[in-house]
Each structure stands twice: as structure tokens, then as C-alpha cells.
Amino acid sequence: MDDRNVNRVAARQLGEPMIDMSAWKDISVDVLDDLHLDPRNVRIEVKDTSPESDIINDLFRNEKALTLVESICKIGLLTHEVPIAIKRDGKLVVVEGNRRVAALKAIQNPYLAPEHQARITKITQSVNREALRKITVKVAPSEDDANQLIAAIHTGTQRLGWSPARQAAFFQAQIDAGKSPEYLISHYPTVEVKKFIIRSQILNLFRGVHYEDLELRDYIKLRNFPVSVLARLYDYEGFLVVAKIRVDEQKATVRLESSQGQFNKLAEKIIGDIKTKHINTRTLNSTKSEFYIGYMNDLRDLINDYSEKEAIAPRTISAPAHVQKAAPGTTSSSQPPSSSSQQGTSSTASPTQQGKASPAPASPAKTSPTPSTTPEKPKPSPNYLNLGQVKIDPSHPAAIHKIYAELAMINIKKYPNATLDLLRTFLEKSTKAYAEKLKVDLKQHAGQQSGSGFVQLSHCLTWLEEHLKNTKQTAFIQVIKKIRGNKVGTYTPTVDHMNAINHNHHVFATADEVRDCWDGMEGLIRVMLKP
Incomplete structure (x- = not known):
């Protein structure tokens, strides 16, 4: 068995497709009469049915084929790599090396690239065209074999790739x-x-x-x-x-x-x-x-x-014409009140007022000179939580992904209460999903604590603290204690605070409290949800 067959057998045993070009035929062809450029070439932006002249023009206009003409005329046609062709619909079509073949065709007939015809004619004046008329190409046995080679060349690491x-x-x-x-x-x-x-x-x-x-x-x-x-x-x-x-x-x-x-x-x-x-x-x-x-x-x-x-557009009702367009000299009910009406004054002066001259406007108050440098205004707090560092294991339930997506889009300045309520839900469900991934029965654990089968957030955090201790993840134990409210840190990111937002009708949330809560639990969430 020769070396080529040994390689093929080895590749077959490994179950890996291997490009074996040893059986591909090398043939000598005429660049004008025998070879056709490939309209399916991803380099070009023409239709499959476009004539070859359009393909050549595209390669010269967009793929610097003229530079290749100059190179061939100066140093000759380099043959360390030969064009790859396939048989398609009875024609020999170039699937790799279209720029080279287009350049060679234009050297034989500059009129094939009319936009560059004058320069090509000048460049090729002293060139022996007949010596470049016939070239060697390698014929791939199938389109799939050719595509595999093209991918290895242009999307692999053996050559500078395409864009x-x-x-x-x-x-x-x-x-x-x-x-x-x-x-x-x-x-x-x-x-x-x-x-x-x-x-x-x-x-x-x-x-x-x-x-x-x-x-x-x-x-x-x-x-x-x-x-x-x-x-x-x-x-x-x-x-x-x-x-x-x-x-x-x-x-x-x-x-x-x-x-x-x-x-x-x-x-x-x-x-x-x-x-x-x-x-x-x-x-x-x-x-x-x-x-x-x-x-x-x-x-x-x-x-x-x-x-x-988008949500309110379908419910928008056009105002009647008599409201939209007010009569001259009147104020439309759809328009904002004038400045005089806003100030509570009448637009018509009383007789007494008409007999008196209007008082002179008061002189503007003196102001201190504006300092040459003004202090920078503090940057406004962001409207959204920064959830960008949270990566969610695809195996977690869809509910986790959906809640995460909603949290990422809530404007916490507009909806702080809704956000904080959802954060509490996210923490509880993330802990349950984490336990489920570890095959822990939280219902049984919660039942041991309270005598009931209901799993609440407090039960989840009690289990999580025990789990972190048992797995030596001590860095997060104080985080759990803080969230549970065991006199570690401030009141804001605690379960009691989140429960108050959820249940106490006298308590409401602010955007700063939402940020504090997220900052307090983010690291823990990342640990539980990571892939």
C-alpha cells in the first residue's frame, strides 16, 4: 500500500474527511476557449445568468484584477498554485483562481475589460501573449470536493482569508x-x-x-x-x-x-x-x-x-375637525392655554387699567459675574440595570431567560417598584433553578424548616447558605447573610425590604434602592446561573 492510500485509510479510521488531491487531474487548457469564470464565486456581485464580460468587469472593478495583470507582465505567471476547475453543465468552470484567469483572459483580449482596456493594452505591449495562452488547471471530481478545498484555503488558516x-x-x-x-x-x-x-x-x-x-x-x-x-x-x-x-x-x-x-x-x-x-x-x-x-x-x-x-398608536382617535382647527382669533381646546391665561389674567384690560400708563419694566437685578470655569454636572444615573456580565446556562428553564430579558429592558427610573418586585422573583427562581440543576429537592428542605411543602425565598436562601458552606464558597456567605438581613450591611438589599415592597401597602421603592438590591445580589446570581 503506498503512502497516499495509507493516509486515506488513516483518515477513514479517524472518521475525519480529508482533502486528497492526488487523484485530481491536471490538464492543459486554453484560457480563452476552454475556461469559464464562475458566476457563483462569492468574490463577485453578479447574477448566475450574467455574461462572462460582466464577471471580468466586476473582478477588475472590485477585486484588483488589474494589479494581477501588472504582476504577471512583470514577473510572469506563478505556477506554485494552479486554478481549480470543475465540470458543470458540460463546461469547465473555474471555482478557485477566478482573478488569475480573468487577468489572463484580459491579457489575451484587453477589450474584455473595457473600463481598463487602455491600461491593459499599454501594460501588455511587450508581453508574449502566446506564452500565457495555455495554462494548467486541476480538475476537482465534484463541487463538494472543490468547496471543501476552497473553505480550507479561504476560511482556514493556510492563507489570508476573505473579509x-x-x-x-x-x-x-x-x-x-x-x-x-x-x-x-x-x-x-x-x-x-x-x-x-x-x-x-x-x-x-x-x-x-x-x-x-x-x-x-x-x-x-x-x-x-x-x-x-x-x-x-x-x-x-x-x-x-x-x-x-x-x-x-x-x-x-x-x-x-x-x-x-x-x-x-x-x-x-x-x-x-x-x-x-x-x-x-x-x-x-x-x-x-x-x-x-x-x-x-x-x-x-x-x-x-x-x-x-407602538402600543398607543392603534388607540389614538383623531380629534374632530372643529377642535383641530380653531376659528381665527380664538383658542383651540386642543392647544395649550396662552401665557396670559396661565397667569390668571384677562386678555381684555379694565377701563381703569386703560386710563393708566403701563408701569416701566423693572430693571434687571444685578448678578454676580459668571465664573470662567463651571463645575461639571454630575452624570445622571443610568436608567437600566447592568446585567451584561450575567451568563445563563441554556439548560435553565425558559422562565429564567424570560425574566432576565424583561429585567434588561425595564427603565428603573420609570418603574422602580415593578423592577424591584421582579428582582425578588429573579433571585428566588434562580436559586430554585440552581438547586434543580444540582438535583436538590428544595420542597423537602423547606418542609424540614417550616413543616409545610411550600418553598419560599427565605427557605431558598437558607439552603443556599448551607450549600455555599459545604462547597467552601465562603466568599458568598456574607452576601447571603446580607440579603437575609442578619444585621450585615444596610437594610435595602434584604429579603425583608423586598417583601415589604411586595406586601406592605405603605412602602414603595426608588431607583437607587433597585440599584442597591441588584448590586447586592449580582455576584450570587452570576454564580448560580453560569453555564
């Missing part, structure tokens, strides 16, 4: 052709196929938006669109919650769960901010940075404002 958008487009093209994500994942074991498929689907979501700004519609479709900036957002779980995008990383699927109008509003801002460079890979470098947290809060404000308008 992120092009990498995603390669796999999206195969999905569009009927290949399943499962097939692609198994067929390309050395490539991060899931990441590329998710990237493509996210990009398709944003490209499918009907942008009001026509420039944004064109910008998002550019082949060099900086998808890496977008990735700094969608790689962050907190953003996916705000945008209501559900990503299943195991199955490589993406689903939009918000209304299309809501997502359109979000996309308009994000793509606009990328275009103006308000956000980039530098400003979004860390999810813990002040800028990133502030930007996420801006997105929440945008979504919440839109949702409120």
Missing part, C-alpha cells in the same frame, strides 16, 4: 443551494462553520431592513461593510436580549423575536452609527466600558420609546 462578510457569504451560498447547517458543520471540521453561518444570518437580518435613509440601504450591502463592528454587538448576550434576537449556537440558527418595526428602528440607528463611525471596534472593545454600557442604554431607550408609541 468577514465574504467568509459568511460562502457558507450562506451553500445553505441557499439546499445544504443544511448540520451538513456544513460536519463537512468542514477544521472551519468555524457555526460562526460564519450565524454571522451571515445576522447580516441578512440587518440587510433585510427597509431603511428610511437610502444611503444606509446601500451601505449595509457593500462587500466591505465592517461586519466586525456589528459582531462586537451581536457577540454580546446583552445586545441579543435588547434586540430580541434568539441565537442557537449549537444549531447555528438565528431568529428575530421582535416586531419588524421595532427592529427597523434599532437597525437604522446601529447602521447609521457604524457609517458615521460613532461606534467601531475600538469604542466597542469592552462590554464593561462606560461607552458600551451607555450605548446599550441608548438602544434600550430607543426600543422602549418605540414600543410605547
